[in-house]
Amino acid sequence: MTFSQFISILRARRLLFIAVLLAVLVPVVVASLLWPKKYVGSASVVVDIKPDPISGLSQALINPGLLATQVDIISSERVARRVIRSLKLTEVPSIRDDWQSDTNGEVDLETWLVVLLQKQLDVKPARESSVISIEYSAPEPKFAAGMANAFAQAYLDTVLDLRVDPAKQFNTFFDARAKDARDVLEKAQNRLSEFQRQSGVVMTDERMDIENQRLNELSSQYVLVQSLSAESGSRQSQAAGGAADKMQEINSHPVVAALRADLSRAEARLQELNAKFGDRHPQVVELKANINELRSRMETEIRRLTAGVGVTNTITRQREAQVRAELDAQRAKVLKMKQVRDEGMLIQRDVEAAQRAFEQIQMRLTQTSLESQVTSTNISLLTPASPPPKHSSPKPVLNTILGLFFGLLIATGCVLVAELRNRRVRDVSDITDVLRLPVLGMLPGTNAKARKSGKAFGLRRGLIGHTSKA
16 A cells, blocks of 8 residues: 555545544543642652671672662551551541441451552652652642651661560560579589699690609709619629629729738738748738738728618619609609599589570670660661652643544554445555556546646546546
């Protein structure tokens, strides 16, 4: 279909086109003029995403969908019921009459009002900010602004309750747990004190270090005494085996050395006298007696010194036994101290664990106590609603433009449908397109005289052209 054919169809069915257009446009205009006016009261709140002053955590990090959650809270039934109770809407006679006529008393009045208020409420979060707009539609501007402010205030109170009520419950819970933790800590401390009193040991590292040092010293002394005892035992064995005179300490003794020197001189003198006077000479006999006396004295001195070696060995062995006994006692003492210390450390760990648990619970108790006493939240009223100067609906100009647009579409559609159901010849191209034959002539219409001068010549040229082609 060409544009000229479309225009011909609209011109031929202009009455239908105008009738359909008016049938759509007139009701829209009349409805726009007669429809009750509605006013929209708008209040806005801002959600602060700074870190919480008590917990120190950012609300945006805790809940990424913070704004969506706040929108759901504003639109919730709890906020609507708070608005109804704060404004005492259930006591308004007109509202009770409307409720009675609508539900016959079968539905709760507050529930019915909740549904009614939620239909007129519109909550819109901002795209790139933390501002939330609360809009309420009503027939009166003051009522619309008042309801928007009431929803904003109810939302702020609800958010405060949602924060304070759980904090109060947690505060009660942590208070009970703090008392239990304090009792556990006191029992652990009393158990540690009783253990220290009974064992007589104070759990200090300095005391343990001193005892270990004493044990190390006794171990060193015992090793030294053992070496001395072994040496003295060896000397006593040598002395008991008849080789006492070969011992260094005996040979180097001054009395033995003097006697040995006197004996050597006497023996040398005896040899001289014996060679000179013979065995029976009185000087020889006297000198032999002196030599025997010297030997006797030297043997006596050696036996005395040998007895001293035995006494030294006995003393050394006694010292060894004493040091060993002290070492065993010190080792047993250290082992006992370690055992007692291990037992005490277990009790000490119980005390420390109870202390840490009590401190953590006490910290949480302090935090929940502060949270249960807060009187503000991270949400504030940014802009209160004021009575709007103009109504938001209906909009006659916009509705008229939309009615005209849709009326033109519907009217055009009706004209085309009517044309397809009853096809007429509107132009010369309709015949040539349908019959595929050239046009030989065309009868003039009633208004042919008016168009004779302009169109006759062009039509003749068209007919001559089609005839020549045929």
